[in-house]
Amino acid sequence: MKKMQIRLFSWIKKLFKKDRMAKIGIYGPPNAGKTTLANRVVRDWTGDAVGPVSHIPHETRRARRREGITIEANGTTVSLDIVDTPGLATKIDFHDFMAFGMKEEEAKRRAKEATEGVIEAVKWLEDLDGVILVMDATEDPFTQVNVTVIGNMEARHLPLIIAANKIDIPEASPTRIRSAFPQHTLVPISALEGQNIETLYDEIANRFG
Amino acid sequence: MTRKKNQTTTSVQGIQLDFISEDRLAEMTAMEKIRLILDEVRSSKILVLERGLTPEEEAKLIELTMIEITPDGFSGIEIESYPTKQNTSIFGKIFGKNTTRTRLTVIGPADKLKTVKKDRDMITAIVTKQ
Numbered sequence: 001m002k003k004m005q006i007r008l009f010s011w012i013k014k015l016f017k018k019d020r021m022a023k024i025g026i027y028g029p030p031n032a033g034k035t036t037l038a039n040r041v042v043r044d045w046t047g048d049a050v051g052p053v054s055h056i057p058h059e060t061r062r063a064r065r066r067e068g069i070t071i072e073a074n075g076t077t078v079s080l081d082i083v084d085t086p087g088l089a090t091k092i093d094f095h096d097f098m099a100f101g102m103k104e105e106e107a108k109r110r111a112k113e114a115t116e117g118v119i120e121a122v123k124w125l126e127d128l129d130g131v132i133l134v135m136d137a138t139e140d141p142f143t144q145v146n147v148t149v150i151g152n153m154e155a156r157h158l159p160l161i162i163a164a165n166k167i168d169i170p171e172a173s174p175t176r177i178r179s180a181f182p183q184h185t186l187v188p189i190s191a192l193e194g195q196n197i198e199t200l201y202d203e204i205a206n207r208f209g
Numbered sequence: 210m211t212r213k214k215n216q217t218t219t220s221v222q223g224i225q226l227d228f229i230s231e232d233r234l235a236e237m238t239a240m241e242k243i244r245l246i247l248d249e250v251r252s253s254k255i256l257v258l259e260r261g262l263t264p265e266e267e268a269k270l271i272e273l274t275m276i277e278i279t280p281d282g283f284s285g286i287e288i289e290s291y292p293t294k295q296n297t298s299i300f301g302k303i304f305g306k307n308t309t310r311t312r313l314t315v316i317g318p319a320d321k322l323k324t325v326k327k328d329r330d331m332i333t334a335i336v337t338k339q
Contacts, residue, residue: 091285
């Protein structure tokens with residue numbers, strides 16, 4: 001029923017939209033692998049990249065939009081704008097960055113930029129046509145950030161795909177995420193190694209096409 | 210007897226928890242709710258909302274929390290709620306009423322409230338005095 005509703009909404013939107021491309025946001029908590037996935041998608045379809053990645057949280061502190069990514073999958077061609085967003089968080093403490101070896105001043109600057117990045121990511125939520133929510137499959141899926149993003153998409157009847165990332169790590173458990181949010185399409189992937197990425201493209205074509 | 214007295218003293222010096230009813234929240238606008246939450250949390254209180262915030266209000270709360278974060282001051286909030294539920298009543302669908310049902314939510318200062326484990330139907334958190 002839910003899937004039928006979303007398809008109906010997508011169909012009505014397509015009927016009325018002109019040449020505007022759907023804007024798809026890549027969301028998730030810090031260090032879930034959002035930029036790694038954005039880089040993978042953009043590289044696969046344009047040969048380019050979106051931004052740098054790092055093991056230090058909040059590496060992406062500005063949303064980056066790549067326009068006109070054309071994905072061909074499942075017999076469908078879909079053109080999208082991909083927006084790689086900064087990691088969403090409810091707390092940012094500069095001391096956490098110092099634990100990664102940063103000096104106090106640098107850590108404070110990064111924390112300030114990170115708060116601005118979160119605000120930007122929240123603002124983008126209002127201007128998207130769909131979301132790929134990246135979750136770290138080695139972590140607890142019930143974070144408030146995940147709950148908030150899913151709640152916003154459901155409230156606005158917008159399509160959502162959950163990418164259960166980092167399945168190349170033995171501790172990963174996409175099943176745990178699936179049982180946490182059974183009402184949503186889930187694709188287990190490794191954005192880093194490209195595992196199962198074709199299935200994600202199929203779902204992107206299905207849900208956002 | 211002495212032991213009982215000590216226990217009372219400890220609880221008085223502890224952290225205040227405010228349980229806010231659904232009725233009280235229902236009378237407030239989104240901004241009033243968010244302002245109340247941030248003011249209370251910044252004064253080191255922990256709030257338990259009988260019915261939590263809508264997803265849009267949660268997003269706005271995250272946004273305003275980020276604005277208020279300062280180095281060596283306020284580092285943000287810990288917020289935990291259960292996933293919202295969609296109202297499946299046929300009348301709600303026909304008349305286009307908001308179909309999202311919000312749920313119990315706990316909010317506190319990030320340096321005092323820590324979530325230990327969160328599941329679909331159970332939240333375990335600890336409160337620390339700093």
